[in-house]
Amino acid sequence: MQVRGQCYCGAIAYEAQVEPGTATVCHCTDCQAHSGSAFRTNIPAPAAxxxxxxxxxxxxxxxxxxxxxRVLAFCDVCGSSLYACAADNPQTYSLRLGTITQRHELGTPQRQIWTLRRLAWVTLPEDIDAFDEQP
Incomplete structure (x- = not known):
């Protein structure tokens, strides 16, 4: 599926090809700190x-x-986190779901990772695969 995304202020925009239903919720402490929230939701996009x-x-x-x-990319105007990718020869971009215009069409995340770090009050549907750490 072709998607479009942008930062909060619109200074940076992108297009990407993603597969609906492949989003991941990450509960690691890095994602909590970097997002300023309890977790981050990402969807992979092939570099091509x-x-x-x-x-x-x-x-x-x-x-x-x-x-x-890992490269963490963000807007230097509004601070929106946009994506992450390998620092050397990225094969995949991990897009931040909240920046994608069509985010409601991407379906429910299929897995959650680093559940050992999940805050006790965070609950997601029970049918989502859960991994204590990075699978």
């Missing part, structure tokens, strides 16, 4: 189907405990 259509995001390189380096 992703392109910026307006603006250039600011980026921050996050090095995980595993040593993996």
């Amino acid at each position: 189907g992703f392109r910026l259509t307006r603006g250039t995001p600011r980026t921050y390189i996050k090095t995980a405990a595993s040593g993996n380096r």
Whole structure:
């Protein structure tokens, strides 16, 4: 499915190809801190189907405990988080669901990860696959 997305202020926009029903909820402490919320919801977009259509995001390189380096892209005007991808040769962009115009058409997330870090008051449908850590 072709989707369009943008930051809150509209300075940065993108187009991407995604597969409905492939969103993931992440409860890790990094996603909690970076989103300013209890979790973050992402949907993968192959690099070949992703392109910026307006603006250039600011980026921050996050090095995980595993040593993996991830680019976190955001708008330097309004601060909206847009996507993450591998720092070297990205194959997939992890789009932030809230920035996608067609987010209501993407279906219910199919899995949740890092449930060991999930806040006790967060509940999601029981039929969503759940993983204590990164699968």
